Amino acid sequence: MDKLVLGIDIGGTGTAMGIVDRRGTIVVQRTMSTTGHDTVYSFIDALAKEAEILMKHAGREKMGGVGIGAPNANFFTGEIAYAPNLPWEGVIPLAKLVREALHLEVAITNDANAAAIGEMTYGTAKGMKDFILVTLGTGLGSGFVANGQLIYGHDGFAGELGHVIAVRGGRKCGCGRYGCLETYASATGIVRTANEWIEERGMVESLLSKQNNITSASIFEAAQNGDGVALELFDYTGKILGETLADMVAITSPQAIIFFGGLSKAGELLIGPVRKYMEANLLKIYKNKVALLCSALPDADAAILGAAALAW
Amino acid sequence: MDKLVLGIDIGGTGTAMGIVDRRGTIVVQRTMSTTGHDTVYSFIDALAKEAEILMKHAGREKMGGVGIGAPNANFFTGEIAYAPNLPWEGVIPLAKLVREALHLEVAITNDANAAAIGEMTYGTAKGMKDFILVTLGTGLGSGFVANGQLIYGHDGFAGELGHVIAVRGGRKCGCGRYGCLETYASATGIVRTANEWIEERGMVESLLSKQNNITSASIFEAAQNGDGVALELFDYTGKILGETLADMVAITSPQAIIFFGGLSKAGELLIGPVRKYMEANLLKIYKNKVALLCSALPDADAAILGAAALAW
Numbered sequence: 191m192d193k194l195v196l197g198i199d200i201g202g203t204g205t206a207m208g209i210v211d212r213r214g215t216i217v218v219q220r221t222m223s224t225t226g227h228d229t230v231y232s233f234i235d236a237l238a239k240e241a242e243i244l245m246k247h248a249g250r251e252k253m254g255g256v257g258i259g260a261p262n263a264n265f266f267t268g269e270i271a272y273a274p275n276l277p278w279e280g281v282i283p284l285a286k287l288v289r290e291a292l293h294l295e296v297a298i299t300n301d302a303n304a305a306a307i308g309e310m311t312y313g314t315a316k317g318m319k320d321f322i323l324v325t326l327g328t329g330l331g332s333g334f335v336a337n338g339q340l341i342y343g344h345d346g347f348a349g350e351l352g353h354v355i356a357v358r359g360g361r362k363c364g365c366g367r368y369g370c371l372e373t374y375a376s377a378t379g380i381v382r383t384a385n386e387w388i389e390e391r392g393m394v395e396s397l398l399s400k401q402n403n404i405t406s407a408s409i410f411e412a413a414q415n416g417d418g419v420a421l422e423l424f425d426y427t428g429k430i431l432g433e434t435l436a437d438m439v440a441i442t443s444p445q446a447i448i449f450f451g452g453l454s455k456a457g458e459l460l461i462g463p464v465r466k467y468m469e470a471n472l473l474k475i476y477k478n479k480v481a482l483l484c485s486a487l488p489d490a491d492a493a494i495l496g497a498a499a500l501a502w
Numbered sequence: 503m504d505k506l507v508l509g510i511d512i513g514g515t516g517t518a519m520g521i522v523d524r525r526g527t528i529v530v531q532r533t534m535s536t537t538g539h540d541t542v543y544s545f546i547d548a549l550a551k552e553a554e555i556l557m558k559h560a561g562r563e564k565m566g567g568v569g570i571g572a573p574n575a576n577f578f579t580g581e582i583a584y585a586p587n588l589p590w591e592g593v594i595p596l597a598k599l600v601r602e603a604l605h606l607e608v609a610i611t612n613d614a615n616a617a618a619i620g621e622m623t624y625g626t627a628k629g630m631k632d633f634i635l636v637t638l639g640t641g642l643g644s645g646f647v648a649n650g651q652l653i654y655g656h657d658g659f660a661g662e663l664g665h666v667i668a669v670r671g672g673r674k675c676g677c678g679r680y681g682c683l684e685t686y687a688s689a690t691g692i693v694r695t696a697n698e699w700i701e702e703r704g705m706v707e708s709l710l711s712k713q714n715n716i717t718s719a720s721i722f723e724a725a726q727n728g729d730g731v732a733l734e735l736f737d738y739t740g741k742i743l744g745e746t747l748a749d750m751v752a753i754t755s756p757q758a759i760i761f762f763g764g765l766s767k768a769g770e771l772l773i774g775p776v777r778k779y780m781e782a783n784l785l786k787i788y789k790n791k792v793a794l795l796c797s798a799l800p801d802a803d804a805a806i807l808g809a810a811a812l813a814w
Contacts, residue, residue: 341648342755443659
């Protein structure tokens with residue numbers, strides 16, 4: 191009998207889950223909100239209910255296990271620890287809680303690591319042995335693959351590119367430090383830049399100055415309509431991201447950097463400036479060698495598939 | 503019959519070589535100057551002469567191969583490319599030249615990668631699967647090990663920590679860019695800081711202001727004698743290095759960072775400040791987890807042993 195697994199991607203705002211077969215087909219999937227639950231226990235209750243509906247649909251008896259990608263999730267310990275972009279504080283024994291709720295074996299990892307495994311197994315990074323996966327969502331996550339293996343590090347917490355200091359003494363980050371890359375280069379970061387600029391300069395010439403609630407989507411839309419400030423926002427975001435990626439290339443010398451998640455939907459509007467500033471800052475031996483690509487997997491699929499790949 | 507290999511470590515100023523057996527014993531070794539040769543060909547001629555003396559001594563018929571560690575050396579192509587700390591420009595087909603000169607198989611890698619392999623096989627990193635080796639010599643080199651494997655990257659040029667930008671728009675580097683870590687954190691870098699400070703502030707209160715030719719050794723000696731400015735130089739160097747290492751920990755989450763080479767001889771005078779500033783800048787999940795250690799292998803042994811390990 192063909193086995194199935196459940197892949198779950200827990201994000202800062204939404205959680206996506208899907209039943210996946212061995213070939214990487216997502217048989218059926220659902221999404222739910224990550225926020226709005228009083229405690230992690232009520233979140234797990236809600237998650238279990240959604241999961242049981244999916245598993246009943248696909249055939250409960252075929253279920254072989256569960257893989258979860260979540261911010262700050264640790265492959266080795268099965269815990270989420272101090273995740274600044276999740277509503278729960280401290281250390282959460284996520285794998286244990288889900289195991290008890292669903293009575294299935296559970297493996298977890300960083301959401302971005304899961305996406306990297308998904309891309310390597312089914313996506314743009316198929317066949318690549320050295321690449322970096324960067325997720326640009328509420329925060330900035332990353333999965334580093336070297337020699338065909340995901341880098342978990344000694345304690346399972348490797349790949350926190352979002353918390354590399356991009357601007358020393360810069361913006362306050364949810365992690366309590368200052369100048370972290372994700373405070374500039376993420377869906378949240380570009381909105382923060384826009385609001386700072388409006389406060390500082392007014393920017394009456396921009397479509398954005400008339401918006402009450404600027405979002406990364408509204409910046410994208412304004413840029414598509416040729417709004418100069420919106421284009422400048424992508425250029426600035428691309429500068430900070432490109433400069434930091436130039437440093438990362440010097441560490442793992444990847445074949446490609448693959449972008450995934452909300453802000454990466456901006457495509458060349460963002461990737462163009464990232465490429466320009468990364469190349470300008472690369473050590474000579476790396477110039478014109480590193481491909482910057484966007485994930486070709488639709489929406490949350492890479493994360494679900496990656497999480498599922500963990501479960502096999 | 504027991505085979506032997508020749509391990510060669512080519513540095514910015516000196517080249518060390520040794521005949522190594524399977525157990526990692528350096529049977530016999532020699533050093534020579536890297537500089538003072540008109541072309542790379544005359545350097546290879548001199549190197550071959552030295553090597554033949556050693557090999558004759560150890561038994562030419564037992565020689566199984568040659569491993570070389572050198573700045574910017576590429577494991578995949580056998581070439582040295584654009585090495586800012588070596589006297590030769592452009593791309594040098596080092597493996598081919600040495601193969602033709604010695605009539606033995608030759609494998610090459612980055613000098614710091616070779617040191618990392620040496621530490622992992624015979625030194626402080628024995629049994630470690632995730633660590634960073636940092637060489638503090640004329641420049642700053644590094645070897646990143648993850649999942650028990652050296653990270654070569656897609657093209658063999660991974661591990662250039664010395665060219666991560668530590669101070670954006672900072673000091674001019676030999677690579678042509680500005681603010682590279684090695685312009686601050688290396689034997690050359692600390693001397694550059696000292697000379698800058700003397701020019702800017704006079705520093706008449708320091709022993710160093712009376713020296714015509716400040717070296718990293720004379721700064722070390724002054725610091726050991728309690729010279730306030732010399733201690734401040736180590737603090738400043740440790741700050742720049744510690745801040746950058748905190749970012750690197752977020753990428754590969756190593757068990758340890760191992761220091762090797764000239765400037766690391768300063769021991770706690772340097773490692774103390776590095777630890778202080780690294781810990782102060784670490785993301786919470788990494789705090790008090792990463793050991794900072796000095797290589798226990800004498801002098802050039804780690805590099806020779808690492809180069810030799812390549813040859814097996």
